[in-house]
Amino acid sequence: MIMVGLVKSLKCTRHVKLLFSATTQTNRQIHRCLSSSCRPHDSVRTFISENTETAGEHSLTPELKLRLFTPNCRFWRERPELWPFDDPYWAIYWPGGQALSRFLLDNPEVCQDKKVLDVGSGCGASAIVAKLCGAAHVVANDIDPVAAIATHMNCELNGVEPPICVTNNMIGSEPERFDLILLGDMFYDEALATSLHGWLDRCIKTHGTRVLVGDPGRAQFEGHDIRRLLHQQAQFELPESVREENYGLTFSCVWSYSPEL
Structure with a gap:
């Protein structure tokens, strides 16, 4: 299988950070939220829900459910520059x-x-x-x-x-x-x-x-x-x-x- 877009970028250059103009401000807001008593940022939760899929059944731990990138997700093949955050290593079960x-x-x-x-x-x-x-x-x-x-x-x-x-x-x-x-x-x-x-x-x-x-x-x-x-x-x-x-x-x-x- 040949993967393109954001997922291919992650797998080829995991140690290279892509820098997007929207990233710094958004991540600062998330850092403030996580370091305080407020609940996780609702808009980020919504974004994760809309751009990942509940998966994991084909992994070494099929008993776990995880929100991951799959071929059904938009950013499996979308252009990497459209991703609004840091590289989403959290969306792949390595x-x-x-x-x-x-x-x-x-x-x-x-x-x-x-x-x-x-x-x-x-x-x-x-x-x-x-x-x-x-x-x-x-x-x-x-x-x-x-x-x-x-x-x-x-x-x-x-x-x-x-x-x-x-x-x-x-x-x-x-x-x-x-x-x-x-x-x-x-x-x-x-x-x-x-x-x-x-x-x-x-x-x-x-x-x-x-x-x-x-x-x-x-x-x-x-x-x-x-x-x-x-x-x-x-x-x-x-x-x-x-x-x-x-x-x-x-x-x-x-x-x-x-x-x-």
Whole structure:
């Protein structure tokens, strides 16, 4: 399948941000809303509802319902410049996140009664699964404020209370006390992988945090020095539709991170 428009742009250049004139002002408004006691921006919720479709049945976690881009959605083939926000990584269920969510559902004791941080949370799938598996406290961290609204909507679809959504960049910040950090599809850029490397080391050294990584074997992930510090926990064969959407990637794995401290 050949994808065009916004979806193709996302998959080819995930680490490149498209800059639109309307983005900055809109995202500032959303940030203010999310950091206050007001409910998520109704107009953004409406936009998400009208431009995504409830899906997920063909993923590694068919028991989850998520608002995603599908071929039935306008922006599957629409010109990218017409999209009014930052790149909507939250509208795609990436294969690393799928593997991570599947692993947690199959092993609920991993996050049961734990304090969990989902970094680069996107659609919120892993944070939702942590909730479903009985985590005591869940934080979903994504620098795109629209992702936080999408996460709230996806929680509603799955009948769970939304996690705390943090839109500040937590990578590089002073480590907080989390029992488990989840990272799905975050090693798509070498510079980001390097910054994650140092920050995760500090989190583990300071609090003994467990770190789980989901990745389908992208070149930037396989070629980075951090790869030798990862130990495979599970491997999942991707469904056919997910393979087609990710240029033929066939498997996605979950890794535990054990740094040399």
